[in-house]
Amino acid sequence: MSDARTKVLIIGGGFGGLFCARRLGRRDDVEVTVLDRAAGHLFQPLLYQCATGTLSIGHISRSLREELARYGNVRTLLGEAVELDPQARTVTALRPDETSFTIDYDVLVVAAGMRQSYFGKEHFAQWAPGMKTLDDALGIRQRLFTAFEIAETLPPGPERDSWLTFAVAGGGPTGVELAGQIREVATRTLAREFHSIDPEEARVLLFDGGDRVLKSFAPDLSGHAARTLERLGVELHLGVHVTDVRREGVTVTPKAGGPAEEYDARTVLWTAGVEAVPFARHVAEVLGASADRSGRIAVEPDLTVSGHPEVFIVGDLVGREDLPGVAENAMQGGLHVAACVRRDLDGRDRRAYKYRDLGSAAYISRGQALLQVGPVRLSGFLGWLAWGFIHIAVLTGVRNRVSTVATWLATIARANRYHRAFMLGSAATPEHRYTWSTDDRPQSEARPG
Structure with missing residues (x-):
């Protein structure tokens, strides 16, 4: 160059x-x-589908080096x-x-x-992973399916119930999508696969500080989303803040004041802020x-x-x-x-940036999604079809689009989720993986001298 x-x-x-x-x-x-x-492009809007086993890593990500290989003047660095x-x-x-x-x-x-963002309470992250990276999605997949496996080994009682309780903090699109998908996993995917537990009894608790979920959507669409979630079996707790997260569960405090409540939940997911x-x-x-x-x-x-x-x-x-x-x-x-x-x-003046609002969409469950584009508002099955076309249109790479469509069609036809594999690690084999964890600050602050 x-x-x-x-x-x-x-x-x-x-x-x-x-x-x-x-x-x-x-x-x-x-x-x-x-x-x-990460040296890769990630389609973040579909992370939750990777986390819940519908899509694989390859469906929602692509190597930047591969994506940009045809441009001779562009290089990628990790x-x-x-x-x-x-x-x-x-x-x-x-x-x-x-x-x-x-x-x-x-x-x-x-x-x-x-x-x-954990709003200054970074210790929450140990027990409540977020949803921003592929590592997050795979970690959530591990926690989700492992919770059912552990519950299968326990006798009836409070400990088993806590493993079958899932708490989601944040009622925006990601929180709504996760909550809906967890209930769908419990009621469709895993319904007939266990002997000691009934996965359909799994509780999904959705907490948000607002007075409605999906506050960025029109009130009628937000109301439709709430009703759909409740039909799925998601328990909505609005007007509350999650004020503590620990190994055994969460503490929730009403936004308007009042006594705090504790919920036993061994799987907590965080989508409350960035x-x-x-x-x-x-x-x-x-x-x-x-x-x-x-x-x-x-x-x-x-x-x-x-x-x-x-x-x-x-x-x-x-x-x-x-x-x-x-x-x-x-x-x-x-x-x-x-x-x-x-x-x-080219020696021409720059122009001001003008954003063109192409609308908002949110997936709730199979056959249920929302789409809002200006005055156009779709929900239910029509919203779901529109949601699918929009997301497929902007997926990176033709192969991603084709394989994602095929996977979705297979999921519609059957209750199976084909990408449920997860790893628990091995105590006998030390992991040698590269990490950013020991230095995430500006160099001048992190390594004096």
């Missing part, structure tokens, strides 16, 4: 980063580097961005073995996304940009950071009230940044 090219560094291979890289692909005057800590030097225009990244390397740039695109990843907070700090409580960074109309026209913020990290944290916003933001780079190179 020639040094004369404009060097565009994209942090994150999600929707924003991928769409930006593809739009800049094959430009002779641009050199694109995509840095991602690493986690940890430090930005805006004066030198360099980013320091960690390899999986936690050695570091440096990448220089002319244009920086921060599309690193958000992570699960926050910026550490690198995004670091970017805001070193650039002197303002950020909200969740770490979203204030931007100019063209999505750049004030005073730094070479630094773009894309997707969930954009701190503008009118922009939702959804995949469509990230896609459109990535395309917008690519257009700005192209216009700069």
Whole structure:
């Protein structure tokens, strides 16, 4: 790659980063580097279907290297961005073995996304995994199906009941989708597979601080979702906060005041909030940009950071009230940044970013989903069909679309879920896996001297 090219560094291979890289692909005057800590593109909206055994990892993810191989001016690197030097225009990244390397740039695109937020109570994560990564999905799959297996070995009583109780914190789309799928697993998939327990007796508790689930949807659709969940057997607890999570269950406190309640649940899943990843907070700090409580960074109309026209913020990290944290916003933001780079190179003025709302969708259970696009509102079976077409349309790679459709059709025809395998590990064989866990802070803070 020639040094004369404009060097565009994209942090994150999600929707924003991928769409930006593809739009800049094959430009002779641009050199694109995509840095991602997983080196893969993940279709996050379908993570819960991987977690509950409907889809495999391959259905919802694809190697960035494979996806971008046809673009000669785009390279992908495995690493986690940890430090930005805006004066030198360099980013320091960690390899999986936690050695570091440096990448220089002319244009920086921060599309690193958000992570699960526990609102300052990080110890909740040990017992209540979030839903943001493939590791999260596989961990939830392990907890879900293992809970039924353990219950099968226990005599009737409170301990068995706690293993057959599943608590979901958060009544947004992910929480609703998870709760509905767990009940579907219990009532359809596992209904006739056990001898000592009746999986249909499994309780699913959904907790949310609002007065209704799916608050981003119109009230009539939200009401339809609540009724569908209740018909499935999900127990809705609204107007409450989960104030403690432990090995044996959760403590829930009414938002309006009153005595706390404890629920015995050996499987707790957390979908209650998100926050910026550490690198995004670091970017805001070193650039002197303002950020909200969740770490979203204030931007100019063209999505750049004030005073730094070479630094773009894309997707969930954009701190503008009118922009939702959804995949469509990230896609459109990535395309917008690519257009700005192209216009700069062609000597034309940049344009302001304009988000086009393509609607919202949520899956509840087989044959039940919601779709809201402007005045158009669909629910039930029609909403489910529309939901499927929308998600298939934006899946990465033709093979993913074909195999996902085939898997969904098989699931519709039968109650089976074909991707229920999970791992428990081995005490006899030490695991030698690379990890980011020991250093997740800016380099200057983490390794003094």
